[in-house]
Amino acid sequence: MKKIVLAASLVASLTVSSFAQETLTVISFGGDYGKAQKKHMIDPFVKQSGVKVFFDDYKGGSAELKAQVSTGQVKWDVIDMEYVDLEKACNENLLERIDPSFLPKGDDGVDAKDDFYPMAINECAIGNIFWATAFAYNEKFIGDVKPTTMNDLFDLKKFPGKRALKKRAQINLEWALIADGVAAKDVYDVLETDEGIKRAFAKLDTIKDSVIWFDSWSQAPQLLNDGSVILAQAANGRLTQFTVVWDGQAFDLDGWAIVKGTKNLELAKKFIASSTSSVPLSGMKDVNYGPTRKSGTKLLTAEEQNKLPTAHLEEGFKVDSGFWSDYGTELNEKFNAWLLKK
C-alpha cells in the first residue's frame, strides 16, 4: 500500500512539474510602489504574454543577490535595483549585461535609444523610475513651525523629537554634509577625503540620540503615521500622504536588472521590454515617480509632472553610484561601527 501511495505521489509530482506554466520571479520593494508596479507593469505583461509572474519584495542591497549567484541557487529572475546598489552588483558580475537593442520604440515612434533618458540605459539595467530620497513630516504632529531646509532635519531645538532614517551610510552622510554647509554639488568631493567623512559623522553625532533607524522603506510612512517620529527620510513615493521637504533631495533611478545565470533570460528580457514601454512607465506617477522615457513624460499632465522629483532638481543632487560602488563597503563599515558606539 505504502509503495503505491509513494509511486502515485511521485507520478503526480512529475506531471505537475512538467506541465508547469512558465513562471518569472520579479523582485521589488513592495508597499505602494509595489502596488503601482503590479497594476501598470506586472498585470499588463501577464495578460499579454500568459506568463505567470511571482512578484515578491526585498529590502534592497545586493547581499541576497550575491548569495544566490555565488551558490548557484538562482531563484530570482528580474530585480528592481537602486542605481547605488546596481553599480556594485554589476562590477561584481552578479548581473547579466543588457544589450538595449531589444527595447521597443516609444509610443510616438521614436527609437528606444533616443526615447530613454541617457542615464536610464545602464550596462546592467534598464531604468524604470526616477525617484528621490527626501524627508517629510505629518501635518497632524508638526505644529506651527514647518521644516523647509536640510538644516531643519538636524536642528533638534527647532524640531525636537525623533527622526527616522534608513540604516545605511548612503544619503545620510551626504545630508549631514549639506546640513553642515557643503554645497550639494560638492558633496562627493568632500566625502572622498578623510576629513569630509569625519565631518559628516560629527554632524550625524549631533542627532544620533534622536534617530530611529529603519531597515525597510515601508517602515518610514508607518513611523510618521503613528507619530513615533516627527521627521522621516523615505523614497518620495512612500510619502504621498505627507508633506515632502524637497531641499537636499537625493535624486536617483531604479532599474530592472537580470540576475546572472537565470534560466529565464529571454522571458526576463520580454518582461523588461514590456514594462519599460511608454504607458507602463507613465503609470508610476501614481506614486510620484517619473518615467524614464521622454514619451512617457509626454503622457503626463503638467500638474502630474510638477509632483515628480524631476520638478525639484535644483534643490537637490544626483546620487553618485560610481562613488558608492567604490566607497560603499568601506563607508558602511564605518557607519556600522559608528552606530554601535555610544
Place this chain on the structure above:
Amino acid sequence: MQTYKYQNVFPKDETIKILLSELKVLAKERNSGVLSEELNRMVPGFGSVIKKTSRKIKKIDIENIESYKDFLLNISKRWENPKYWMTIKRANDGFTLSYVLSALDLEFNIEGKIVQKDESLRIYLPILLKTLYMAFLITLITMILAYPTSYYLASLPKSKANLLMIFVLLPFWTSILVRIVSWITLLQQKGVANDVMMYFNIINQPLDMMFNQFATIITMTHILLPFMVLPLYGSMRSVDQTYIRASSSLGANPFTTFFKVYFPLTVPGLSAGAILVFIISVGYYITPALVGGIDGQMISNMIEFHMRTSNNWELASAMGGILLIITITLYWVYDKLVGVNSLKLG
C-alpha cells in the same frame, strides 16, 4: 608576493608587474569587483584602491609604464602603506585566523602579531558582553516573576491549576510576532502606556520605552516566561507535602521550612528553567531586531547583518562559532557546579 617582507616597504618591480597584469585580466573579465570586495573585508578601504587601480590599468599597456611605484602612488597614496601589501600576501593562504580575530576585535598588525583593533573599531566584544549581560538579566527577571506564579499554581487543586495554566500557555502558543507587535503598540511614543500615564499626569513627556534595550528586555522576558514557569511548576507539583508538614511539626518556622526544605526541592526545576531561558536568549534574534533599536541589539543581530547585508559569511560564522563555544562552556560549568543529572523539566 610570498617573498615580500614588510621591512622592504615597497615591493620589487617584478612583483608589481605581475600584480598589475593579473589585475588587468580581472578587469577585462569584469571580475576585479570580486577581488576588491574580498580584500576590503580584510582591510576596510582596500576595495576602492583595487577598483581604482584596475579601472586605470584596463586602458594602459603595462610595458609602457616607466615607474611602477609612481604609477601606483599616482592612483592612490594608500599603496604606500605596507599593510596593503601584507594583506595581499596573507590573502594567499587558504586558511586564516583573521575572521575569528575580527569577531573578538583583534587583528594582525603589519608584523603579523595579534593586537587589539583601533579603539573606534572595537564593536564585537562589547556587544558580546552586552548579550551575555542581557541574557543574564532576563533569566533573573523571569526567575523572580515565575517563582511566585508557579508556587501559586502548584498550591491550587489540580482542576483549578489546569484552568489557570491556560493563561500561561495561551501566550506561549501565540505567534511571537503578534506578541512583539503588541508590545510595540503598548510602549511606543504615542502608545497606550504613554497615553495613560500622560492622562493621569504621572508624566508630562512621553517616555522612551520602545526601540532600546529596555524594550528588548521587557519583551523577551514576556516571551520567555513560560520556559521558566513550566519546569518550575513541574518540580513544585512533585514536592511531597509531607516534608513540609514534617518540617513544621519539628518546630521550623515558615522561613526555615522554605529555605531548608522547600526551595532545595525546587532547585532542579529552577535551574532547568534558568538554563533554558539563558541559552535561548543568548541566541535570540527576532525581538532585538524589531524592538531593540540600536542600543538593544544582540550578537545574533550582528551575525544576521553579516549573513544578509554585508555578505561577510566568514565573519558571521566566526561569531557564531564563538557564541557556541561560550554556550557550551557555560553548560559545562553548570554541570560541574550543579550537575546536569539534577535537571528536571517537570
